[in-house]
Amino acid sequence: MSLISPRMDRIKPSPSSMATMRVRELQLAGRKVIGLTVGEPDFDTPANIIEASIRALRGGQTRYTNVDGTPELKDAVALKFKRENGLAYSRDQITCANGSKQVIFNALMATVSAGDEVILPAPYYVSYPDMVQLAGGTPVFVESTEASGFKLEAAALERAITPRTKWLMLNSPCNPTGAVYTAADLKPLTDVLKRHPHVWILTDEVYEHIVYDGLKSASAAAVEPALFDRTLTVNGVSKAYAMTGFRIGFAGGPKELIKTILKMQSQSTTNPSSISQMAAIEALTGPQDFLVERAQNFRARRDLVVDMLNAAPGISCRKPEGAFYVFANIGGTIGKYTPEGKLIANDLDFVMYLLDAAEVGVLQGSAYGMSPYVRISYSTSTEKLQEACSRIQRACAALVSPPAR
Ligand SMILES: Cc1ncc(COP(=O)(O)O)c(C=O)c1O
Known part of the structure; x- marks a missing residue:
């Protein structure tokens, strides 16, 4: 064997x-x-964030915390979502983990079963298909074209949806193409999703702050409030604040889903590092210029x-x-x-x-x-x-x- x-x-x-x-x-x-x-x-990593980590250590913040983040970190995340994305999440609609990657992994493990399909616009972030497959699901790739700026088109999304579709995963700004979905780009896609109430949407926004030429990467849940209750908005401090080693990611989403993600995490890694959580609070509430x-x-x-x-x-x-x-x-x-x-x-x-x-x-x-x-x-x-x-x-x-x- x-x-x-x-x-x-x-x-x-x-x-x-x-x-x-x-x-x-x-x-x-x-x-x-x-x-x-x-x-x-x-x-x-900015000096104020390093200082916050040192303060956390010296101040004895060296113990287990709540599994999916301290109330203080959740409040900082709520503030960030309100300030930058126009999204109002309460503490029980927020989860924090060891990087946005863990949030995505937990969400897929908690929701995807054998036979479920997850739509992945290609090119995609390398880890998505493997995470879907580990969860037992089937990735459904929808190719974009270079001519469309590597962006998923509404008609292609509509064609890919079946009764087994569980999620659409959207990444903006995109790794690897750098494509940015503005509100105008998202609207035709959210219009399609509105017609298919069984499909959930996971938006991976970790590169949100690295955008050029005056563009703004939009959040689907804000562009189409009707989708708020079936969207998981994922983000983290890794890329924006040069904190990849700290391993803090987070998401906002419906209570039920957030609770299930917490259950997953409670039986695997427990809380993300208490010190990193303090550093992330400083990142999200400190200077942003x-x-x-x-x-x-x-x-x-x-x-x-x-x-x-x-x-x-x-x-x-x-x-x-x-x-x-x-x-x-x-x-x-x-x-x-x-x-x-x-x-x-x-x-x-x-x-x-x-x-x-x-x-x-x-x-x-x-x-x-x-x-x-x-x-x-x-x-x-x-x-x-x-x-x-x-x-x-x-x-x-x-x-x-x-x-x-
Ligand atoms: C698109 C995308 N999502 C998520 C992640 C994971 O980031 P982290 O787990 O550090 O938040 C990465 C890292 O490269 C990424 O490129």
């Missing part, structure tokens, strides 16, 4: 975490690899990367509206050969070629449900980005077209 449960056959390790580990391994082995795979801001400055800083890097990639033969790259990733089309490199004579047949081949020949680590679009693309994180210094993009340009220029027959 095998030790490992067949449940584990349904999932794979997160490709982004694996690639980041591989880049670190190569760097440790002395290779000058520039990793553009990481999914976290390269800014420091640096968020705009940081987004502007990311914007300059986005523009640099988009321009340099568009100058690489075989790559075309649309300008993303948010998050810190570009999702570049590498269609023009497919079918070409490396100087060593290896065929670039797909985006994984291209990623391996870049790692070997250019010592640049990026991620294949196939991991996000769309090929042939690569996801490039520009959350690293301008100097490194310039160097990495120059290397990519040279590597693309070195590819050889197959001889004409």
